[in-house]
Amino acid sequence: MDLNTVRAVVPAATAGPWQPGDAWLAGGTYLFSQPHRHLRRLRDLAGAGWPALTRTPRGLDIAATCTIAELARCAASPRTAQRELIRGCCEAFLASFKIWNTATVGGNVCTALPAGPMISLGAALDGTCLVIAAGGGRRELPVAEFVTGVGTTALVPGEFLRSMTLPAATLRCRTAFRKGSLSPLGRSAALLVGRTDPADGSFVLTVTASTVRPVQLRFDAVPSAGTLRESVTDGIPDDLYVDDVHGLPVWRRQLTLLFAEQIRTELAGGSTR
Known part of the structure; x- marks a missing residue:
């Protein structure tokens, strides 16, 4: 769907201060699925270059821009803990390969639909959300507390979801x-x-x-x-x-x-x- 009220799409790193009518853009499968007449500018996160998946001693870091297809491929690896659960949550999308290759983990969590399977995955494994403000401030909170209702989250204007971390302990x-x-x-x-x-x-x-x-x-x-x-x-x-x-x-x-x-x-x- 065309968003004919949007006047500009700008890289997130150069977008400057948060403005009324701004929205964060990752995969865009939700943004472009229905009208959003209040939007004037999209701040594009896709060019940030974040690694989709990073294994650390802390656990598995999943970038907000990681696509469902990338996460599903990770679940196919014998090195990945919780392969069946991750694959099951990916398949809960019941979406075409086009959606899998475009929709992002962060977008699914931030849309905050009850049926969002990335919310299910993150909450079930006591995942944490890394939230960053447009000005650079950051905070962490559990996935189970990030989503507050149907279509609502703990984000305040100007904040975006940077990543979701699944702890090493719960992955075991x-x-x-x-x-x-x-x-x-x-x-x-x-x-x-x-x-x-x-x-x-x-x-x-x-x-x-x-x-x-x-x-x-x-x-x-x-x-x-x-x-x-x-x-x-x-x-x-x-x-x-x-x-x-x-x-x-x-x-x-x-x-x-x-x-x-x-x-x-x-x-x-x-x-x-």
């Missing part, structure tokens, strides 16, 4: 993944990831897609079925469930409970098949 954890939608090629109505830590036996359940923002439930060990069901019921009030054409809240709640128990059983050593 055992995980289980469940996703459901109204149709085989439909938008995610519930995407849950469970994680157990081999170091201390702790269990973390991350709920996304069915809720307007990520919800995490933490336990010292894999809980009983009753404890988990009670925690999901008490920890996710009815008004946190998404209500749209992709699924009613009551159905999303039941799907969440079903997937939570399947994940609990799998990570406890049982089978849900």
Whole structure:
């Protein structure tokens, strides 16, 4: 879609002070998908030259400009921890190769749709967001706190997402993944990831897609079925469930409970098949 109100596209490094009508541009698959009549200038991050993926002692740094295709190729490498989870989240896009080669990890997180699978990946592994202001200031916050609601984030005007880091400790954890939608090629109505830590036996359940923002439930060990069901019921009030054409809240709640128990059983050593 043409953005006929935009007067200029400028490299982010030379854009100068933040102005009303500015927006950050990475892949642009969201920006160019619908009208944004308030926009006047795009500050292009694509030319920043950030490495898509960087392995460090801290973990895996994923640049905001890393495309879904680049992340999926990384998941195909035997060197990559959490290959199945990363690949599963990439495939949750249910998008064509054209989108995979254009859409970015940072764009998916910043768009903050409940079904954003990069949000699911980052939150499930206790990822952190590096946020930089137009003036150069920086701060970090958890992915689970970065997304605050449907289409809303913790960013303030002039800030952009530089990268998302998946910690080395959680990359070593055992995980289980469940996703459901109204149709085989439909938008995610519930995407849950469970994680157990081999170091201390702790269990973390991350709920996304069915809720307007990520919800995490933490336990010292894999809980009983009753404890988990009670925690999901008490920890996710009815008004946190998404209500749209992709699924009613009551159905999303039941799907969440079903997937939570399947994940609990799998990570406890049982089978849900």
